[in-house]
Amino acid sequence: MPSLPIRPGSLIPYTKLDEIDRRITGLLQANSRMSYTDISKEVGISRVGVQARVNALVENGVFERFTLLIKPEKIGLFVSAFFLIEVEPQRLHEAAERIALEPVVTELSRLTGPNQLHMHALFANMTDMDLFLQEKLYPIPGVTRVDTQLLTKRYKY
Incomplete structure (x- = not known):
């Protein structure tokens, strides 16, 4: 088409x-x-x-x-990160629903490919991001792999 x-x-x-x-x-x-x-x-x-x-x-x-676009650093959120999350196929929807409930998550999408979710989240600091990974994301049933990338500069909103 x-x-x-x-x-x-x-x-x-x-x-x-x-x-x-x-x-x-x-x-x-x-x-x-x-x-x-x-x-x-x-x-x-x-x-x-x-x-x-x-x-x-x-x-x-x-x-x-x-919607309103807020500059995260103006409200104390200095770490902006993107996550590629691989999930077992039978648990993909359940995992996505749980992740979407987290307040730090600003965007969550399913990508083509092997059961992958793409997530963006904002944190005050690296310690908060690590706590989120350890206490919230990794324990979700079906999550098999998480690749994290930090935003260093945004060129277009």
Whole structure:
């Protein structure tokens, strides 16, 4: 199946969204706090029209959620780590559910390949990360291997 063409200057592919929906989506991706009034000026429809379109995009699942990006170091979380976790096939779902409940885990995804989960987590320091590994992650039934990589610099959010 061929991929959908990408709108120039955007990562939003042409889909069932019309041009106004794509413009609204692009503006909100750049600044999710942008007011409906400011968006309406940019796209040329009323504020009420923008609000109706945003509500429809939310209801139709195009917008999964509005979120806030926090700089972890500003709140005392100085260790950002990625984990590749191998799990026994019959325990993959159970392990993923348990890992997802941990407050330090910011993202958890299943990857193609031999029963692997990819996880991102934030910690105050290396001691906290080690405690998480020893007390939370390694004891999960079915976890057979954990590869840990520390983030040293982020280039794009």
